[in-house]
Amino acid sequence: MTLPKRVKLVEMGPRDGLQNERETIATADKIAYIDLLSQSGLEWIEATSFVSPKAIPQLADAAEVFAGIRKAPGVRYPVLVPNLKGYARAREAGADAIAVFTAASEHFTKRNINMTIGESLDAFRGVVAAAQADDVWVRGYVSTAFGSPFGDAVTPQMVVDVCQALVEMGCDELSIGDTIGVGVPSQVEELVPMLARALPLEQVAMHFHDTRGTALANLYAALQCGVGIFDSSAGGLGGCPYAPGATGNVGTEDVLYLLDGLGIETGVDIDKVRAASRFIASKLGHGLTSKTFQALEAGDA
Numbered sequence: 158m159t160l161p162k163r164v165k166l167v168e169m170g171p172r173d174g175l176q177n178e179r180e181t182i183a184t185a186d187k188i189a190y191i192d193l194l195s196q197s198g199l200e201w202i203e204a205t206s207f208v209s210p211k212a213i214p215q216l217a218d219a220a221e222v223f224a225g226i227r228k229a230p231g232v233r234y235p236v237l238v239p240n241l242k243g244y245a246r247a248r249e250a251g252a253d254a255i256a257v258f259t260a261a262s263e264h265f266t267k268r269n270i271n272m273t274i275g276e277s278l279d280a281f282r283g284v285v286a287a288a289q290a291d292d293v294w295v296r297g298y299v300s301t302a303f304g305s306p307f308g309d310a311v312t313p314q315m316v317v318d319v320c321q322a323l324v325e326m327g328c329d330e331l332s333i334g335d336t337i338g339v340g341v342p343s344q345v346e347e348l349v350p351m352l353a354r355a356l357p358l359e360q361v362a363m364h365f366h367d368t369r370g371t372a373l374a375n376l377y378a379a380l381q382c383g384v385g386i387f388d389s390s391a392g393g394l395g396g397c398p399y400a401p402g403a404t405g406n407v408g409t410e411d412v413l414y415l416l417d418g419l420g421i422e423t424g425v426d427i428d429k430v431r432a433a434s435r436f437i438a439s440k441l442g443h444g445l446t447s448k449t450f451q452a453l454e455a456g457d458a
């Protein structure tokens with residue numbers, strides 16, 4: 158077993174983290190939150206979504222948020238884009254990195270973006286072509302890779318097929334999502350080698366939600382299988398309104414604690430992430446689920 162020396166973290170707090178929050182967060186607070194995260198050493202911070210404001214009202218202020226954040230040198234701020242309309246809005250706001258998103262479950266894809274998987278891939282071909290012409294970096298998400306909230310079967314081969322289509326159309330990176338946090342390490346150990354045979358594993362990130370407490374175990378399994386990019390959310394915020402029961406992403410502080418203990422570099426200062434978590438928690442009106450965040454806060458009390 159060889160673990161990577163360094164891991165790339167992609168911060169989800171401002172996008173996946175906030176999209177599921179019930180109370181509207183003020184635009185200025187979102188901007189302040191992202192600016193705090195930008196000081197932590199995180200080099201990739203997913204900032205917001207240029208989706209239909211009817212689908213995700215919480216992120217209807219995407220353009221204002223994107224315009225308001227201080228673009229820290231060396232930090233990229235990808236944004237979610239479901240179609241060409243979202244792409245145009247994102248570009249107008251100044252985004253130079255985007256993420257398109259589909260899934261391995263037909264049922265979830267229909268609920269989430271009102272398209273079949275095939276229709277979504279067709280739609281993204283146009284978006285990715287436009288992005289390539291503009292020299293815009295593109296990530297492609299494949300959600301529900303380990304199970305669908307609607308009970309339809311998802312097989313590893315279905316995940317691989319969607320991933321291959323996204324890479325062939327020109328995505329720079331993929332993110333494989335356990336959207337509802339149902340996966341276990343044996344599933345990761347089955348899927349990742351299949352992915353590695355089909356495409357360059359250096360382009361693959363894993364995105365674990367921690368709904369059943371398996372996210373860190375899955376992340377460790379993926380590390381052992383050679384994955385070197387992980388999504389996480391400060392404080393463990395997150396969830397998808399179109400995936401019933403989904404809770405937050407694995408907490409950034411938890412991932413940092415684990416990786417640090419394993420001797421794997423990230424370049425990220427856990428106390429600065431924690432400061433960002435503390436700030437946003439004060440605006441949300443509820444606590445945060447990251448165990449490491451809780452332990453560090455209790456230690457200071």
Ligand code: HMG
Pocket residue numbers: 173176206207208209210211212213237239240242243244246258269270271298299300301333334335336337364366396397398399
């Ligand atoms: P639709 O209703 O089929 O789209 O929605 P439409 O093209 O018929 O448009 C309907 C209305 O939305 C129209 O406005 C459009 O102009 C407008 P109206 O004429 O009714 O006033 N519209 C837009 N407005 C702003 N920006 C846009 C845009 N597109 C259309 N980009 C659509 C289809 C894809 C638009 C919609 O379903 C949608 O926005 N879905 C996004 C859902 C979402 O954001 N889900 C959460 C993110 S995915 C996730 O969390 C999983 C992930 O974390 C990984 C994991 O955990 O697995 C990434």
Ligand code: MG
Pocket residue numbers: 173334336364366395396397406
């Ligand atoms: Mg997610």
